[in-house]
Amino acid sequence: MRRKETTCGYCGCGCGIYVNMADDGTMLGVTPSYNHVVSQGKLCSKGWHGFAFVKDSRRLSSPLIRQSDGSFREASWEEALEKVATGLKAAMTGGDNTNAIGVVTSARCTNEENFMLAKLARAGLKTSSIDHCARL
Amino acid sequence: MTNSIDEVSDADLILVIGSNTTEQHPLVGTRIFEALEKGAQLYVVDPRKIRLTDFAHAYAPIEPGTNLAFINAMIQVIIEEDLVDQHFIETRTENYEAVKASVAHCTPEWAAPITRLSAETIRQFARTYAKTDKAMILFTMGVTQQTTGVKSIRALANLAMMTNHVGRPSTGINPLRGQNNVQGAGDMAALPNYLPGYQWPEWPETKERFSKVWGDFSCLRGNNIIQMFDLMDEGIMKAMYIVGENPVLSDPDQTHTIHALEKIPFLVVQDIFLTETARYADVVLPAASFLERDGTYTNTERRVQLIRKVIEPVGDCKPDWVIINEIMKRIGMTVDYESPAQVMDEINLLVDSYGGITHERIQEVGLQWPCPTKDHPGTPILHVGEFKRGKGLFTVNDWELIGDQRSEAFPFILTTGRVTHHYHTGTMTRKIWTLDREYPKGFVEIHPKDAADLGIREHQEVRITSARGTITAPAMITDRINEKTVFIPFHFAEIPVNRLTGRNLDPIINIPALKVSAVRIEVAS
Numbered sequence: 001m002r003r004k005e006t007t008c009g010y011c012g013c014g015c016g017i018y019v020n021m022a023d024d025g026t027m028l029g030v031t032p033s034y035n036h037v038v039s040q041g042k043l044c045s046k047g048w049h050g051f052a053f054v055k056d057s058r059r060l061s062s063p064l065i066r067q068s069d070g071s072f073r074e075a076s077w078e079e080a081l082e083k084v085a086t087g088l089k090a091a092m093t094g095g096d097n098t099n100a101i102g103v104v105t106s107a108r109c110t111n112e113e114n115f116m117l118a119k120l121a122r123a124g125l126k127t128s129s130i131d132h133c134a135r136l
Numbered sequence: 137m138t139n140s141i142d143e144v145s146d147a148d149l150i151l152v153i154g155s156n157t158t159e160q161h162p163l164v165g166t167r168i169f170e171a172l173e174k175g176a177q178l179y180v181v182d183p184r185k186i187r188l189t190d191f192a193h194a195y196a197p198i199e200p201g202t203n204l205a206f207i208n209a210m211i212q213v214i215i216e217e218d219l220v221d222q223h224f225i226e227t228r229t230e231n232y233e234a235v236k237a238s239v240a241h242c243t244p245e246w247a248a249p250i251t252r253l254s255a256e257t258i259r260q261f262a263r264t265y266a267k268t269d270k271a272m273i274l275f276t277m278g279v280t281q282q283t284t285g286v287k288s289i290r291a292l293a294n295l296a297m298m299t300n301h302v303g304r305p306s307t308g309i310n311p312l313r314g315q316n317n318v319q320g321a322g323d324m325a326a327l328p329n330y331l332p333g334y335q336w337p338e339w340p341e342t343k344e345r346f347s348k349v350w351g352d353f354s355c356l357r358g359n360n361i362i363q364m365f366d367l368m369d370e371g372i373m374k375a376m377y378i379v380g381e382n383p384v385l386s387d388p389d390q391t392h393t394i395h396a397l398e399k400i401p402f403l404v405v406q407d408i409f410l411t412e413t414a415r416y417a418d419v420v421l422p423a424a425s426f427l428e429r430d431g432t433y434t435n436t437e438r439r440v441q442l443i444r445k446v447i448e449p450v451g452d453c454k455p456d457w458v459i460i461n462e463i464m465k466r467i468g469m470t471v472d473y474e475s476p477a478q479v480m481d482e483i484n485l486l487v488d489s490y491g492g493i494t495h496e497r498i499q500e501v502g503l504q505w506p507c508p509t510k511d512h513p514g515t516p517i518l519h520v521g522e523f524k525r526g527k528g529l530f531t532v533n534d535w536e537l538i539g540d541q542r543s544e545a546f547p548f549i550l551t552t553g554r555v556t557h558h559y560h561t562g563t564m565t566r567k568i569w570t571l572d573r574e575y576p577k578g579f580v581e582i583h584p585k586d587a588a589d590l591g592i593r594e595h596q597e598v599r600i601t602s603a604r605g606t607i608t609a610p611a612m613i614t615d616r617i618n619e620k621t622v623f624i625p626f627h628f629a630e631i632p633v634n635r636l637t638g639r640n641l642d643p644i645i646n647i648p649a650l651k652v653s654a655v656r657i658e659v660a661s
Contacts, residue, residue, distance in 0.1 A: 013164060038435065064420040088375050109321065115332055132327070
């Protein structure tokens, strides 16, 4: 068995956890971090159990594109990303796009990802309309 | 938080207002219990008899949406009884006299009928808070999600400043962030009115600083999430990119939200599951979860901590930063980030409070911002000796009643929230059987007296109707909820309580009053 230290991804406490894995990489469970400055070896029910959604069979596993009949079909990353770029560029007006394009980001994303999304919105898509769930 | 989680254990008084701490921030909850064991007092303000009230020395079962009247009355009592710290006010703050004049009429007797509390309860809270040396305020969305949300926070700041409860250990005003990286998402300006580091986009020096690294960029005060959905509904907004959010369940007025999602010409949703929102997308991008990628989260005490890739991304999923990087390149931006650590280098450059926080430094223990330089130890307590702006600013926050109120047609107030074992819209926790078995379905909490009046039995299906819509839920009859008040958690897609909530907004920052909706209740036939 091996284990890797990380930070719990649920509430704002930010507790320290170790994820225990079998040699083949299967996640076995979570152990609290005894020296962590916030959690000091304790965890709540979400901390103990919250990793188990990761391998759920309902996880999205491939990009999806909507077809003309309304249903989704699986697509390659290349095709999906190209479609995203084309769709976003089509909405750009040539000037400021604050009322034309919106970006909604997430408290689930890391600092680095949120920074990149702020840069993508303002410097790439030329829109100042970017927000996340802090209000909700 | 102005202060740190560790300090909760050493407080002499913990004033919890609008926070179900043991259920929503359990590891802050344990610190409250540590403080109680050392002899601290616990004062709780909440419309529900949450678990903490079982241990509280005083409990104020407040009417939802009236925190501002309560806080202003506390301030009036503290001034009236001369419990203020005159030295702190004179040396560290400004505009105190304006606040003093503005709350002169806010006596406990004035606030009592508004808050449905006794004047004596309000006096007790005010006196104990003012007289206790190490008094710490904890709050969450129970204060913010109402039409006077911003004013209530500012009033809490008034309260803390006038009693010298800022800038010292085990004091301060401490919002507990409900999601793992709400703090960091705000810090990184996933906000329409700021650039990263809460820098105003229209300031010339900020503009210059960012344009050196970002090139030309949009520097307006943009539309917030509520305004964006209005623009979508009006057909003005043409494209929307949603990452890791589920507004169909989390945003107010679900009918309006769905209509806007149906109307937008181009919608991209990036998530780990096909959420209720992703079903409306033109393109869905499968993302990696927090166990499948590297980066940092900033917790509620401003501590920047590493998350590590524990396993490889499932299926064909990619980390969000990889996907965003690809989109940046494909719309023509000249960037190519190779790792989250490289993005952090750019953050160090542009955000002073993160200036010294590198991935290398936080391998063992996270650092609390502000941490401006590579040898700075981080900042556990804000506003020590001096406020960030210099003098602490007292603000006038007059009570007003806007948004939903009880009426003949809608005689109940509905308030919303979470339960211990679930998280937000349940996308993850409802798929974990050990958590889901604890709360497999939603419910509506209703007081025994109201249930008797309406002929509602335990577990009976009840119809709840607001001016926006109707849902049904099984009744949970409990005296933990105030009379004429009901509570419904928002985790459950089959009981979408945000079909009932409205877009009654705080006029200053547009937070919706999700905690205050007028509804009527009846037995579902």
